[in-house]
Every structure is written in C-alpha cells, then in structure tokens.
Amino acid sequence: xxxxxxxxxxxxxxxxxxxxxVRLIKFYESKGIEFLGDLTFGQDxxxxxxxxxSPKNLDATDIKQFHASQSGLVFRAARALLxxxxxxxxxxxxxxxxxxxxxxxxxxxxxxxxxxxxFYEANGVEFLGWTDARTGLLYGVGARWQV
Numbered sequence: 402x403x404x405x406x407x408x409x410x411x412x413x414x415x416x417x418x419x420x421x422x423v424r425l426i427k428f429y430e431s432k433g434i435e436f437l438g439d440l441t442f443g444q445d446x447x448x449x450x451x452x453x454x455s456p457k458n459l460d461a462t463d464i465k466q467f468h469a470s471q472s473g474l475v476f477r478a479a480r481a482l483l484x485x486x487x488x489x490x491x492x493x494x495x496x497x498x499x500x501x502x503x504x505x506x507x508x509x510x511x512x513x514x515x516x517x518x519x520f521y522e523a524n525g526v527e528f529l530g531w532t533d534a535r536t537g538l539l540y541g542v543g544a545r546w547q548v
Contacts, residue, residue, distance in 0.1 A: 433468050434453065436451050448527075448547075448548065451543050452543020454467060456540060468540075468542075469540055470540075470542045471539070472514075474528050476521070478544040494516060494520045526545075526547065529542065529545065
C-alpha cells in the first residue's frame with residue numbers, strides 16, 4: 402500500500418522515494434498503461450507521456466486483453482501533462498468548465514472537442530492512437546509532449 406501523500410507527491414513530480422515511484426509504475430502497468438519518453442543521459446526525459454498498451458497488430462489472438470476506446474483524444478491526460486486544473490483550462494481555452502468536464506467524461510461535443518484538441522496541440526501536446534477500421538475502435542490511445 403502506498404500512502405495518499407506519496408501518490409500526490411509522485412503525481413506532482415515531487416516524490417524522492419524511489420520505492421513508491423516504482424510501485425506506482427508497476428500498478429499502472431498492471432492496469433495496461435505504458436509510460437513513454439526518450440531518456441538521454443544527463444538530461445530530462447523528452448516526449449514524456451502515457452498511453453494504453455496496444456497490440457502490434459489486430460491479428461493478435463489476445464486482442465481482447467488490450468484497452469480499446471471510441472475516442473482518440475484523452476483530454477484528462479493532456480490536461481495532466483500541462484499540470485492545470487479544469488478551471489484554469491476553461492479560462493485559457495475560453496470554454497465553459499462544465500463542457501470541459503463532460504468531454505473529459507466521454508461525451509461527444511464535436512465543437513468543444515475540436516477546440517480542446519487545437520488548444521492542447523498549440524500547447525505542445527500530441528495525441529496518440531491507431532484505429533481498427535473494422536470496428537472503429539482505437540488502440541494505444543494516449544498523450545505525450547510533441548517533439
């Protein structure tokens with residue numbers, strides 16, 4: 402078990418307890434999350450982000466073990482990358498907070514989705530994922546910093 406305080410510190414990038422960090426990574430990986438980033442010796446991690454693990458191809462016999470989504474835009478993850486709250490996002494994007502909350506919960510509001518996508522991309526966030534044309538489901542959905 403990891404104390405809430407340790408989880409909050411790790412999510413804020415303030416944790417110095419490696420055991421907690423490793424346990425959190427293992428927890429998220431066990432749930433199907435893959436952490437992304439390019440590590441260069443002596444530098445910070447570049448293009449950091451996270452996404453759902455995805456199969457190499459759709460012919461895989463174990464396709465059902467992978468998370469599939471109907472939307473390739475993971476706005477909560479993008480907001481976490483920027484480290485801002487919904488209220489701050491509403492001010493910066495000139496959108497209503499309740500509309501942002503509904504889209505983050507999965508509701509399909511095309512005009513809000515398009516504006517949020519443009520906002521995040523203008524602020525350096527890249528969305529990830531690929532589509533199975535047969536089902537319309539997306540795999541490997543996530544967000545990370547652009548190059």
